[in-house]
Amino acid sequence: MTNNNINNNKKKFIKLKYYYGRDLAILLADKICSVYPSFQKQDFIDTVDRKTNDLELKERIKIITETLHDYLPLEYAEVVKILIGILGPPNPYETGMFKEGYWIMPIAFFVETHGIDDFEISTNAIYQITQRNTGEYAVRPFVERYPKQMSSLMLEWSLDTNVHVRRLSSEGMRPRLPWARKLDQFISDPKPILPILDNLKQDESLFVKKSVANNINDILKDNYDIGIKLLKKWSGSQNTNTQWIIKHALRNELKKGNTEAIDLIQSGKR
Known part of the structure; x- marks a missing residue:
């Protein structure tokens, strides 16, 4: 050795x-x-x-x-x-x-x-x-x-060529990021995050995809209707990266046997 x-x-x-x-x-x-x-x-x-x-x-x-x-x-x-x-x-x-x-x-x-x-x-x-x-x-x-300035900056960063910057645009905006204080503004209203996630929904990086899925998983905990609506909008995509994010974002709902989540996954396989 x-x-x-x-x-x-x-x-x-x-x-x-x-x-x-x-x-x-x-x-x-x-x-x-x-x-x-x-x-x-x-x-x-x-x-x-x-x-x-x-x-x-x-x-x-x-x-x-x-x-x-x-x-x-x-x-x-x-x-x-x-x-x-x-x-x-x-x-x-x-x-x-x-x-x-x-x-x-x-x-x-x-x-x-x-x-x-x-x-x-x-x-x-x-x-x-x-x-x-x-x-x-x-x-x-x-x-x-600086909520408005940061939302605008993160939207810009979500299109960056560097994978770590793109990941930050999602990870830094997570409502319930582990080891960090909660972002109550997004627990109350996560809609400012959605355009950022939309820019990342086809990202090829697993590092980024995990962050996007975890962000949506956070949103589903407090604003289920908003989170599931976003995933339904994405579910029509045949992009494999988008489908991976959808499944990973719904992992907790699938464990609970949520029929809406199960149907959403099944619809992506058709």
Whole structure:
């Protein structure tokens, strides 16, 4: 067995939270120093190490983010320029947030917590971040604060050439995204999401299709009539990607034996 295989096997048994401590602080500090040499590298590392030891995942990410804020005492736009400058090339794979670029999560949280008053700078940053990790959590406060602007931007992103950006246009608008606060505005009225999903209904990416189906599954929980009406509209399509989304979106309804859902699936097979 090669050393790489041994290291990979060891990684499988490390709790996720332990990735967000001293080692990640070292990685971040080295990257920041490459574009901002006056960064107090060792103080940053030692502070993160001291403060994260007894914490769980979310608290660790928060500490790293706030320590970044403390050790980058610059205007928000300048800090974002530094942080975006260390991201590296986009992730070419259709992978989730913990498969590639896991170290970027504190940067996303930085934009989420410190950038709410700077719409253009922050959304441009999220556009870059999501191509390497994910912007699905960072984007949600902006959806709440700027609903019309974000609906328009997400509609634009749903047509993007980058698969991660297209996925974000759905995932970031999910009413009940796991590990995130609910978007009550879309639980009350999910109609602003529908044009975005409509743009994605024939997407060939499994990464995107899963998000679209999960979004509709969220909608069905609170607004069944709106969700089922959308799926009925799509059901006449012979596109295999659309049919996959319909079936996956209805998985919970099918488990419950919902005859309307069963009929909808059967109609797509004809």
